[in-house]
Amino acid sequence: xxxxxxxxxxxxxxxxxxxxAILVALVPLVLVLFHVIxxxxxxxNFAFFTEMPRPVGEPGGGMAxxxxxxxxxxxxxxxxxxxxxxMSGIYAAEYSGTRIAGAVRFAADTLNGVPSIVIGVFVYTxxxxxxxxxxxxxxxLALGIMMIPLIMRTTxxxxxxxxPTLREGALALGATRARAVFTVVVPAALPGIxxxxxxxxxxxxxxxxxxLFTAFNNRFWSTDVTQPISTLTVQVFxxxxxxxxxWHRQAWAGALVLVMMVxxxxxxxxxxxxxxxxxxxxx
Amino acid sequence: xxxxxxSVPALAVPPRDAPLEPWQRPVAIDxxxxxxxxxxxxxxxxxxxxxxSHLVTAFIGPSGCGKSTFLRTLNRMNDIIPGTRVEGKVxxxxxxxxxxxxxxxxxxxxxxxxxxxxxPFPKTIFENVAYGVRINGLTRxxxxxxxxxxxxxxxxxxxxxxxDRLHDSALALSGGQQQRLCIARxxxxxxxxxxxxxxxxxxxxxxxxRIEELIxxxxxxxxxxxxxxxxxxxxxxxxxxxxxxxxxxxxYGATDRIFTNPAEKLTEDYVTGxxx
Ligand SMILES: Nc1ncnc2c1ncn2[C@@H]1O[C@H](COP(=O)(O)OP(=O)(O)OP(=O)(O)O)[C@@H](O)[C@H]1O
Ligand SMILES: [Mg+2]
Numbered sequence: 408x409x410x411x412x413x414x415x416x417x418x419x420x421x422x423x424x425x426x427x428a429i430l431v432a433l434v435p436l437v438l439v440l441f442h443v444i445x446x447x448x449x450x451x452n453f454a455f456f457t458e459m460p461r462p463v464g465e466p467g468g469g470m471a472x473x474x475x476x477x478x479x480x481x482x483x484x485x486x487x488x489x490x491x492x493x494m495s496g497i498y499a500a501e502y503s504g505t506r507i508a509g510a511v512r513f514a515a516d517t518l519n520g521v522p523s524i525v526i527g528v529f530v531y532t533x534x535x536x537x538x539x540x541x542x543x544x545x546x547x548l549a550l551g552i553m554m555i556p557l558i559m560r561t562t563x564x565x566x567x568x569x570x571p572t573l574r575e576g577a578l579a580l581g582a583t584r585a586r587a588v589f590t591v592v593v594p595a596a597l598p599g600i601x602x603x604x605x606x607x608x609x610x611x612x613x614x615x616x617x618x619l620f621t622a623f624n625n626r627f628w629s630t631d632v633t634q635p636i637s638t639l640t641v642q643v644f645x646x647x648x649x650x651x652x653x654w655h656r657q658a659w660a661g662a663l664v665l666v667m668m669v670x671x672x673x674x675x676x677x678x679x680x681x682x683x684x685x686x687x688x689x690x
Numbered sequence: 691x692x693x694x695x696x697s698v699p700a701l702a703v704p705p706r707d708a709p710l711e712p713w714q715r716p717v718a719i720d721x722x723x724x725x726x727x728x729x730x731x732x733x734x735x736x737x738x739x740x741x742x743s744h745l746v747t748a749f750i751g752p753s754g755c756g757k758s759t760f761l762r763t764l765n766r767m768n769d770i771i772p773g774t775r776v777e778g779k780v781x782x783x784x785x786x787x788x789x790x791x792x793x794x795x796x797x798x799x800x801x802x803x804x805x806x807x808x809x810p811f812p813k814t815i816f817e818n819v820a821y822g823v824r825i826n827g828l829t830r831x832x833x834x835x836x837x838x839x840x841x842x843x844x845x846x847x848x849x850x851x852x853x854d855r856l857h858d859s860a861l862a863l864s865g866g867q868q869q870r871l872c873i874a875r876x877x878x879x880x881x882x883x884x885x886x887x888x889x890x891x892x893x894x895x896x897x898x899x900r901i902e903e904l905i906x907x908x909x910x911x912x913x914x915x916x917x918x919x920x921x922x923x924x925x926x927x928x929x930x931x932x933x934x935x936x937x938x939x940x941x942y943g944a945t946d947r948i949f950t951n952p953a954e955k956l957t958e959d960y961v962t963g964x965x966x
Contacts, residue, residue, distance in 0.1 A: 504772070572809040576872070579767060580822035580879060581799035590825070595812050687812040688861050 440666070447663030450656040455664070459628060460642075466653055470661055472628045473642040476543065477668070479630060480622050480638055481612045483547025488554035489604060495555070496562025496600075501588060503567070512563070515556035526552050527617035535621060543629075543636040546622025550611045557610065561603030565596040598683035605676035609669045615640040639665050715742035718883055718913040719764060724778035726759055726768070733759045735937045737778075741930075746905060746914045748924035748945065751934035752960070757917045758806075760934070761885050764915065765801040766794050782883070799826055802881035806888040808868035810860035810875075815852050818860045818871055819843060822879040838878055846874035847904050866897025873904065877912075884908065886916040890923065902927050921961055925949050933957045 454469045461468030495515075499508045526549055534545040569592050577587035593600075623635040624645060630636075639661050646658035719741040726734035733756050741747050749757040762768045763776060766787060779786045787797050799822075810818050819839045822828075829835045839856075843849040848870040852863070860871055869889055876884060886905070890898040905914060905927045918924050924931055924945065931948040933941045933956070941948060941957045952958045 570809070572805055572807060573811060575767065575770070575805065576809040576811065576875075577821070578770065579765065579798055579803040579805075580875065581795045581826050582822075583795055586825055590821070591811050687859055 443659065443662050443666055446656075446659040447661075450660040451663055455657075455660050460626065460657075463651055463654075468657075470637075470639065470642055470657065470664075472625065473637040473639045473661065474664065475628075475630065476622070476625070476636040477612065477639040477665075479632070480543055480546040480550060480618065480636060481608060483544060483632065484550030484554055484611060485604070485608060487547060487551030488558055488607075491551075492555045492558025492604075492607075493562050493600065496559040497566060497588065497593065499559065499563040500566035501584075503563075511559075515559050518552070519556040519560070522616075523549075523553060523614055524616040524619075527619055527621055530617065531620045538633075540633070541621060541623035541635040543622055543632040543634065546618045546636065546638065547632070549617035549621045550614060553614065553617060554607045554611050557607040558604055561607075562596075562600050565599040565603065566592060568599075569595045595687075598680045598687070601683065602676045602680045605672055605679065609672035609676070612668055612672065613640060613665055615644050619644075639668075715745065717741065718743035718782070719915075720779075720781040720784075721764075722779040722781070724760075724763065724776070724780065726756075726763055726777075727775040728759075728771070729773045733937050734763070737939045739932060739939055739942055741913065741915060743913045744909060744911075745929040746909050746916060746927055747930040747932065748928035749915065749917045749932050749934060750919075750921060750924050750960070751940075753919070755934040756937045757934055758887050761803075761887055761915060761917050764883070764885055765798050765803055766792075767798075767803065769794065799879055800881050801883045801885060802876035802879065804869070804873050804876055804884065804886040804889050806891055808865060808872050808892070810863070810868050810871055812859065812861055814857045815843075815860045815863070815871060816856040819875050819878050822875060826879055828879060842874040842878035843871075845877050845908065846870045847900065847907070848874060864897075866893050866900060869893060869897070869901060870904065873901075877908075881912070883913045883915070886914065888917050888919060891919060898923070921949075921963075933960060935960070 454467060456469060456474060457471050458467070458469035459471055460473075495511055499511050499515075502508045530545050530549040530552065534548050535541055573591050573595055574587050577591040578584070582590065618638050618641050622638055622641065624641050625635045625637045643658045643661040643665065646654040646661065649655075717740045719739075721737055721739045721741075724734055724737040725732060737760065749761065751757055759768065764780060764787075768774050768776070776788055778788075780788060782797075782801070786792075811821065813821070816839055819842050820835055823835060823838055829838055840849065840853075843852060848867060851867060852871075860868065863871060869892075873889070890901045893901065902923065905916065908914060909929075916924075916928065928945045930943065931945040932939055933948065933952075933954075935956055941952060941954045943953075948957060949961050952961060958964075
């Protein structure tokens, strides 16, 4: 065998291995999707979105309260995390060389690695115990705490990609530093920041652990943020570990709705970014 | 390049009534013994120069000799680079811009700057030109703002090309158009002095020619300082030329004389293309 043939064979082997790795990586994803869809679709009907859960033994009903609750809690988390995440991201990018920025970055990365159940316990002690009540607000707080490092890091990274010449252009026109940042640098990075926020939302919408003892659960329709609230994830969890066949079917439907919500969020992120970038480029 | 002076077009020959040497004209910028440091490294050594008002002054010299650094000391753009230090004085209208208490924002409003690589904001053409006017609160009504934008685009010789697409993105313009837009943006705040750092270095010959014509038409209203690598360009557009070498100002005088009869050997070697 000459060298050329050997090289060709080696190259084929390596490429085949890479292809197989991709297959192995994709198989679980496809299986999960297939399983959730095939199990969930049969129990998913219009009533699932509009009706309340029924008592055990009574078939039918839906998760209207949990769907609304998930939206509310995720939204609360976003309201809480977006300003803090974006602002601290701006700070870290602007003063990137300083010790404070380094500390902030380290704190964000650590927070990102903290198991979500720990964040749940933490919020339980600061926002549930003092008020002697689980609440949607506490759930939103827990989700918000998880979102902050995600939003902060993407904001910072995207701001650093903005060419420094843009900032100089603004300064040379008599802009102050803050003005240059908020009127030129941040808008230039905005499409990417928006994507980051939507992706963070998608990730956080599927969290269960931090909600277990913050938002807790609620069998009734509730939009009162100071009261316990039902969420899809907690509802799926509750139904899945219950001993009733009927609830298991409902749990699968809930899981399917969750997957769809995450999917829509990611899709929106893509569309919004593409659109904003087109507007900036003027193509 | 050896015969650079014979290829100088008529445009560069100073009008007969223009005094030849810099010190015979009103002074716009008076630099006294300026030293500049990036950390411990001295990038400019003891530079003294008087830049005449309403003329075009060109800075030439080999790469890395400090032309950009010097230009950026004139509107304190170097302030934003950490670890830099300035010694000496830069007087504009008799006031030292490095004196404590100087309003840097107000200074940059009076000393505009155009960068080597065009840097339009990712906004519309209109918003690009309106930006400086808005943040400095220079107009009182929308009508006045629109008028100012049109006027600036006209001065920058780009109005005809963009008047029907003012609300399209500036990033869709060609490189040469983007650079003229950046000039319009700088003119919109009506500076007294315009600093240009190799404004045409990224452009093709036709776009370059348009920028040069533009510079020529602007000099009756502005004091212009331009950095260029292109010696024919310096000869074509400028009245005065300053030759820099390793952070020092080697020679400064009427462009015509610098190119035809330099006093220094270094200058002669450089303008005749023997090095650099
Ligand atoms: N931000 C910086 N930090 C440290 N040193 C710098 C910095 N900018 C420039 N210098 C150094 O200062 C010297 C002068 O640089 P400058 O950019 O002013 O040269 P120039 O004459 O404009 O060159 P060119 O014609 O290539 O643009 C060079 O030796 C360069 O390496
Ligand atoms: Mg330069």
